[in-house]
Amino acid sequence: MQTSPLDLAKQLEDEGYLIDQEAATTLFLALALEKPCLIEGPAGVGKTQLALALARAEKRRLIRLQCYEGLDISKALYDWNYAKQLLRLQLAKTEDWDEIKVDLFSEEFLLSRPLLEAILSPEPVLLLIDELDKSDEEFESFLLELLAEQQVSIPELGTLTSKSKPIVLLTSNNSRDFSDALRRRCIHIYLTYPSLEREIAILGSQAPELAEGLIKDVCEFVGKTRKLPLQKLPSVSETIDFARALNALQKVELNYGDLMGTLSVLLKYPKDVAKLEERLKKWETEASYKR
Amino acid sequence: MxxxxxxxxxxxxxxxxxxxxxxxxxxxxxxxxxxxxxxxxxxxxxxxxxxxxxxxxxxxxxxxxxxxxxxxxxxHPLDITSNKDSDENQNSQGFGGQGVGRGSGGISLTAIGDIQDLSRISKLVPFSRLEELIGKGIEFEEVVKSALAEIDYYTWVNSFDLAYQRGTLSEDEWYTHQNTRSSILREIREQVLMTQVGFDNSWEPLVRQHWMFKSLSSLSEEEKELVRSSIRKWARKLALRPGSRWKSYNKGTIDIASIVQKSVQWDGLFLRLCYRHKMPRAPELVVLCDVSNSMASFVEFLIHLVTCLRARFRKIRVYFFIDAVWDVTEFVWDDDISGVKQEIKSWGHKVSSGFSDYGAVFKELAKTKFSDVSSRAILMILGDGKNNYRPPQSEYFAEISEKVGKLFWLNPLEVKEWFETDNVMKDYKSYCSKVYRCRTASDLQRIVKDVF
The missing domain is CATH 1.10.150 (DNA polymerase; domain 1)
Incomplete structure (x- = not known):
């Protein structure tokens, strides 16, 4: 258990995740109040990585529920094992029906999905509900009971309350807004692209094989690129890939003139690559003036 | 605490x-x-x-x-109009060669170039001066403009723009300047707000500045992005909402074929009922936008909404008009609406006189464009109704109204302005299914819920 946000940041750093002070404070408060934490931000800023690092830091097993459109209770919470129930019925043709019907809907025939697994787990776990914005509104409403009371209701069994108080983290890319009811139950963190210094530190820890000069050049270049009106801005993982790509090409520093052909590692849309290529010429001229 | x-x-x-x-x-x-x-x-x-x-x-x-x-x-003791700061105004030349001296005391941005120390921004305009401006009963935006003018903000901005255009400013310096510029704007707006809250002894001025309740034409770039992102969210919500055809029961109607298919799993026993998937209704949507100067900023958001909603309709047609009509439907199929913005800009110069003429527009539409529109179509018109004293020609509007299923008019003006002498709203109102005020993001949200 952490004693301060600084302590939490240190633990996460040991697990390879660098967090800023504001986000560390918010996460620390969420852990202290035992409340779910909703992490929002653009794709690739490290929302899921934060959950993974926290699970390692807290030494908890990670249970992950990846959300998508059409996700329902039978895939997220529980389902009955129909095949096993049928087998049980086949075997029990001569038995008393009253006994069987109770037996058929017992935990033995229950298939636990990630949410139920987190609730029933005897050891402490971290439940990551990833990309919740991709799921439907019905599913979001269903989650309210779990988030507020750490319990779920199964009509045939009743209410099941968590045994080990899981840490619950939810992530979202903001493709849709959530209801006030859900937001009220969570502590909210908004992660954005890291500052230059932080990104240099991240690259230093994630790709130690890279030369310091190259890391600095790449981070400055990516920082500049993020100021352009692109369809998708480069994420931290793309910065790392881009730096590694330049390293593979034996570059020890970044020259605007040598980047043609490597930009598709950084940007994912041809329109964006074209925009950046156009801008590179200007940056190159500016750089030559400076020299 | x-x-x-x-x-x-x-x-x-x-x-x-x-x-x-x-x-x-x-x-x-x-x-x-x-x-x-x-x-x-x-x-x-x-x-x-x-x-x-x-x-x-x-x-x-x-x-x-x-x-x-x-x-x-x-x-407060650190008033910027103190003698120490006025030293900066002596014999100094602004960036890009503009803005030498002011002569009236006070601080001038043109004299000090780009401000690196952001804490200094808060001391640019004296509190007493803001109180004086607010005391005159001027609107918020006007107070902000006056405060900015007093610190030579506009000259300062122009000088940097010029320098950038001439190529004497590098892109890095330009970005730094942009940051300072937005910090100054934010700071001045915040100071005016703080003064206004104190002056009115109410939180009302602050509520009015919430992006949801601000006029769509006076939004900052960040606020515009918030509105756009909200529109995307509303549109997504609508995409999930079922159409009226399957609303008879919450789950839809029973699907016999699927029930039989499923029953195979349980030895032919019907253990679980299946329902038909809900299908969104898909009528035709026709959008008419007045793109004269006063309307351009509102059109952008409506087009963004239509772009987000395109999957929900079988057919969408979008027309722009000023005193004549032209079809821009092709631009709605692209997520990037910069093409639409370009069209709004270029149209006025190419064909139009620049002054709206609703009568002529509806006459052209009724005669040429509305022959094959579905009778169940929804027609949305975005316009302020200001007709520059031209004839309204209501008979053509009535004809259009009869041809479509529903006709909604979205007007960014306040309701009392609809009845001014050169406004055609009073003539057209009776033919509309409903007329909405569409001035803020909150208005737009209400319309989305009501109409779609």
Missing amino acids: DGWLFIKLIHALRQVSLSISSQDILDAQTCLIRYPSLPRKQLLKSLLVHRPQDVGIFETVWRIVVESNESYETE
């Missing part, structure tokens, strides 16, 4: 439409007591702000309620 100050803060935040529950207050109190060493602002922001877009308003309220309370004495 002082209990009275805490209550004042909570009250103020609720007044400016932040949703704070009793549980939030309890959590905040618990943490304030349990972790006295944590920065109070950070702690309360973490626990009371649940939406990223509310951070800005929290910061402003915090400044007004907490910081102004605590640091009034330390902040």
Whole structure:
């Protein structure tokens, strides 16, 4: 258990995740109040990585529920094992029906999905509900009971309350807004692209094989690129890939003139690559003036 | 934290439409007591702000309620009009060769170039001067403009623009300047707001500046992005909402074929009922937008909404008009609406006189464009109804109204302005299914819920 946000940041750093002070404070408060934490931000800023690092830091097993459109209770919470129930019925043709019907809907025939697994787990776990914005509104409403009371209701069994108080983290890319009811139950963190210094530190820890000069050049270049009106801005993982790509090409520093052909590692849309290529010429001229 | 100050803060935040529950207050109190060493602002922001877009308003309220309370004495003696600062105005030349001296005392941005120390921004305009401007009863935006003009903001901005265009400013310097520019704008707006809140002794000025309630034409780039992102969210919500054809029962209608198919799993027994998937209704949508100068900023948001909704309709047609009509439907199929913006800009110069003529437009539409429109179609018209004293030719509007299923008019003007002498709303209103005021994001949200 952490004693301060600084302590939490240190633990996460040991697990390879660098967090800023504001986000560390918010996460620390969420852990202290035992409340779910909703992490929002653009794709690739490290929302899921934060959950993974926290699970390692807290030494908890990670249970992950990846959300998508059409996700329902039978895939997220529980389902009955129909095949096993049928087998049980086949075997029990001569038995008393009253006994069987109770037996058929017992935990033995229950298939636990990630949410139920987190609730029933005897050891402490971290439940990551990833990309919740991709799921439907019905599913979001269903989650309210779990988030507020750490319990779920199964009509045939009743209410099941968590045994080990899981840490619950939810992530979202903001493709849709959530209801006030859900937001009220969570502590909210908004992660954005890291500052230059932080990104240099991240690259230093994630790709130690890279030369310091190259890391600095790449981070400055990516920082500049993020100021352009692109369809998708480069994420931290793309910065790392881009730096590694330049390293593979034996570059020890970044020259605007040598980047043609490597930009598709950084940007994912041809329109964006074209925009950046156009801008590179200007940056190159500016750089030559400076020299 | 002082209990009275805490209550004042909570009250103020609720007044400016932040949703704070009793549980939030309890959590905040618990943490304030349990972790006295944590920065109070950070702690309360973490626990009371649940939406990223509310951070800005929290910061402003915090400044007004907490910081102004605590640091009034330390902040005000440092008035920028002091002699020390006026030294900067002597014999200095601004960036790009503009803005030499002012002659009226006060600080001039043209004299000091780009401000690196952002804490200095807050001292640019004296508090007493803001009070004086607000006391005259001028509108918020006008006060901001006056305050900016007083510090030579516009000359300063022009000089940097010129320098950038001439190529004497590098892109890095340009970005730094842009940051300073937006910091100054934000700071001045915040100061005017703080003064206005104090002057009116009410939170109303702050509520009016919430992006949801601001006129769509006066939004900043960040606020525009918030509105666009909200539109995407509303549109997504609508995409999930079933159409009226399958609304008879919550789950839809029973699907016999699927039930039989499923029953195979259980030895032919019907254990589970299956329902038909809900299908969204898909009528035709026709959008007509007045793109004359006063309307351009509103059109952008409506087109964005239509772009987000395109999957929901079988057919969408979009027309722009000023005094004649032209078809821009092709631009709606692209997520990037920069093409639409370009069309709005170029149209006025190419064909139009630049002055709206609704009568002529509806005549052209009724005669040429509406022959094959579905009778179930929804027609949405975005226009202020200002007809420049030209004839309304209501008979053509009536004809169009009869041809379509529903006709909605979205007007960015205040209701009382609809009945001014050169406005055609009074002639057309009776033929519309409904006329909405569409001035703010909040209005647009209401329309989305009502119409689609």
